[in-house]
Amino acid sequence: MRDLRESWGEIASRIARARALCVLSDFDGTLAPIADRPELAELPADVRAVLGRLAAVKTVLGIVSGRSLDDLARRVGIAGIWYVGNHGYEIRFPSGEDRRFYESDDVHFLDALRGEFAEAMAGIPGVIFEHKGPVLAVHYRLVEERRRDEVVRTFQSVIQPHFRRVMIGHGKLVAEARVRGSCNKGTAVRIIRSELPARTLIFYFGDDATDRDAFRAVAGVGIGVEVGPPAGYADYTLPDPPAVLEVLERIARDRR
Ligand SMILES: [Mg+2]
The missing domain is CATH 3.40.50.1000 (HAD superfamily/HAD-like)
Incomplete structure (x- = not known):
């Protein structure tokens, strides 16, 4: 290149x-x-x-x-x-x-998912949730480095039962749940x-x-x-x- x-x-x-x-x-x-x-x-x-x-x-x-x-x-x-x-x-x-x-149903669904994430990650300081409509972002740039893997693992285990409805995206120190589409x-x-x-x-x-x-x-x-x-x-x-x-x-x- x-x-x-x-x-x-x-x-x-x-x-x-x-x-x-x-x-x-x-x-x-x-x-x-x-x-x-x-x-x-x-x-x-x-x-x-x-x-x-x-x-x-x-x-x-x-x-x-x-x-x-x-x-x-x-x-x-x-x-x-x-x-x-x-x-x-x-x-x-x-x-x-x-x-x-996307549909307004998708937005409500991700809002509920945000509650699940918040509960599962309550013990990890620095996680920021951002609900953007058809996408829910979990930012972990401010999480101390040694706990970042834990954020990603928790993210994956919470989202696992919902794979029919959402898919995972990874960005720079951010994991996202996106409505399937x-x-x-x-x-x-x-x-x-x-x-x-x-x-x-x-x-x-x-x-x-x-x-x-x-x-x-x-x-x-x-x-x-x-x-x-x-x-x-x-x-x-x-x-x-x-x-x-x-x-x-x-x-x-x-x-x-
Ligand atoms: Mg960019």
Whole structure:
């Protein structure tokens, strides 16, 4: 895998040739540095500024996240772009129309599951539960290191009897129970793709295991960029969010 910046000559000529441009990105760990508590993560001002410049050169923008749609849209705060929340279970179109691919029953079920988790993990300090609608996240970044395995084991044993209804997802020091369904970041990216003009060049930036579905959705037609230690799921790599910012600046500059 190559650092995207080292291949810039080739990338710049693809940008110049493209009829239209679409920039899609994960939020946490890609645009914004990962915070100790999910509610503390913020979009850096210079990233917000470059997204504004990209929108001004008629680039279609989308933020694709495991956060809930409302939380994500509030945190980014740019109108008229795509937002994908809860790993594809919620999509806000640039028009402002929302689509949610789950039932209110699912939300009640996960609420009850949260009670089960809370009881089973009551003796482990630092666990944070976040109920995001069709997804229940158990964050253990603040749990002391020697007890993190215990969180994961307890999570798995509580969820075991419910496998018909939920599936497990693992992120960076977070375990998630998601309602069983076929939505993921890849299905969301395909919906966005279907709305784009032919010969649109798509960039996708992401650092999570769940971004791999999105990389597959742009393979062959777009430019997938894995952020952080490369695991081989995209064509290109970048080390961290500041490098992503640098590349967004280059795209805005070259597209003018
Ligand atoms: Mg991420």
